[in-house]
């Protein structure tokens with residue numbers, strides 16, 4: 001959600017800043033801007049290309065800060081874009097997050113004669129730094145931060161001290177990249193990896209003074225803090241499109257590889273067990289759990305829902321799934337033998353992070369399934385499992401969701417083998433997991449067929465997805481993908497719920513996509529399909545290869561291999577990702593960057 005980038009070193013800054021913003025564009029793309037000392041700020045509404053076109057010639061100067069925005073306060077206009085500047089026009093700020101007490105601060109500043117041009121909280125912050133500035137930028141930022149409440153990752157520069165960038169973090173990520181020719185700051189390591197793999201992750205309450213050949217990290221009160229340099233574990237190649245037209249398609253096609261990486265070194269086939277390094281120390285706690293509460297948002301929460309079916313059935317762990325945004329504000333009844341498991345691709349989602357912090361405060365064990373190494377949620381959990389799904393750039397999460405479910409299956413084996421799961425069952429599941437990449441390949445091979453079906457269904461304005469058992473959360477997940485990528489209204493329902501209201505919507509123009517795997521509730525979903533066909537709604541089924549019963553009933557079928565029931569949900573969801581992708585393409589949308597969305601939601 002919004003991206004920050006900054007460079008200070010020996011090279012010309014402006015091209016580095018623009019390139020940095022391009023890598024971060026997936027975090028926000030309403031408007032963007034850069035500031036280079038001695039030159040001032042350049043801003044443009046829309047994608048980074050608009051900004052790049054506006055910067056006609058290379059700006060001289062070897063330092064600067066930059067921002068790509070996802071609007072929170074005020075519409076996406078040039079005036080609201082960052083960097084913002086103070087009253088004197090000499091201090092420039094880029095900011096991610098929200099200043100909660102900005103209205104109060106703004107009133108106070110107005111009384112002092114300060115005027116405002118934008119609708120943003122960031123301008124208030126900037127003008128406050130300006131008021132507090134008396135020749136020392138670091139001190140001015142420190143003084144200001146004592147006055148603000150809210151969340152922020154921010155980078156500040158002054159015309160008077162062009163050789164310094166001051167950054168601070170409270171609730172919104174910031175990483176320092178240590179390069180041979182200078183230093184970089186960014187809200188996301190993906191913007192740094194082309195320059196260096198040596199990074200320092202700032203924690204909440206950290207600030208830093210960055211110069212071209214040094215950096216000092218300290219608390220807001222100025223007390224020095226020791227930080228270790230960490231290595232980014234993936235390569236720049238992994239965040240390129242690799243010949244695909246869109247990241248979304250690339251990431252869907254990467255699902256088999258993402259699963260292999262998620263599983264790598266973690267399966268012990270002959271023992272029917274898994275090795276989850278991060279959780280080993282907590283194995284007693286996990287196997288003795290009375291309840292596991294999974295928290296997450298959006299697709300991560302749906303992955304958690306699939307996990308609930310799996311953990312209860314195979315590991316015997318009573319499991320609840322809660323949307324993190326609800327969990328954090330409701331009364332949670334404590335039980336010392338329960339724990340909270342956060343699922344998050346980015347590891348930065350504000351609500352998920354807040355849920356974990358709340359659970360911790362209540363003395364509960366906190367665990368995580370996180371993709372981005374070194375992210376805040378990953379660092380704040382007691383322990384966890386990294387997905388290793390590789391960087392995900394497209395806004396809609398696909399390979400990471402699949403990887404999340406894969407980890408949940410491994411978790412079911414990890415806990416289950418300590419509880420009721422037999423050696424034989426454990427071995428069967430491990431074998432199923434090993435077969436997963438190749439089974440998914442069989443689905444991906446049907447790309448062209450799915451594209452044809454997508455073209456046929458792209459004309460509809462509404463969809464319902466249905467499924468039962470662990471395919472019921474998939475219905476919601478598939479509907480979410482369709483709505484965010486294609487802007488078609490879609491809902492997901494457990495098959496049995498359809499007749500309790502939504503069936504009233506159905507007619508020839510309201511198609512239903514039905515997950516109909518041949519599992520123990522197969523006959524039930526077949527009955528649901530019959531009910532739908534009686535209302536003349538078109539039905540597209542996701543059925544097991546060779547299933548003639550369903551194919552005779554419905555209008556269209558996408559076949560997926562019949563696999564071990566524990567992995568069936570993963571195999572079944574993949575074609576719906578392709579379906580959403582191709583419908584989005586058919587409708588001419590930018591499927592990688594759906595409107596109004598951002599990749600990591602670091603504000604509430």
Ligand code: F6R
Pocket residue numbers: 297298299300301343344345346347348349352395396397398480481484599600601
């Ligand atoms: C949907 C999607 C979102 C995310 C949600 C949580 O395709 O990507 O619903 O799943 O914003 O994000 P993370 O997993 O980063 O916490």
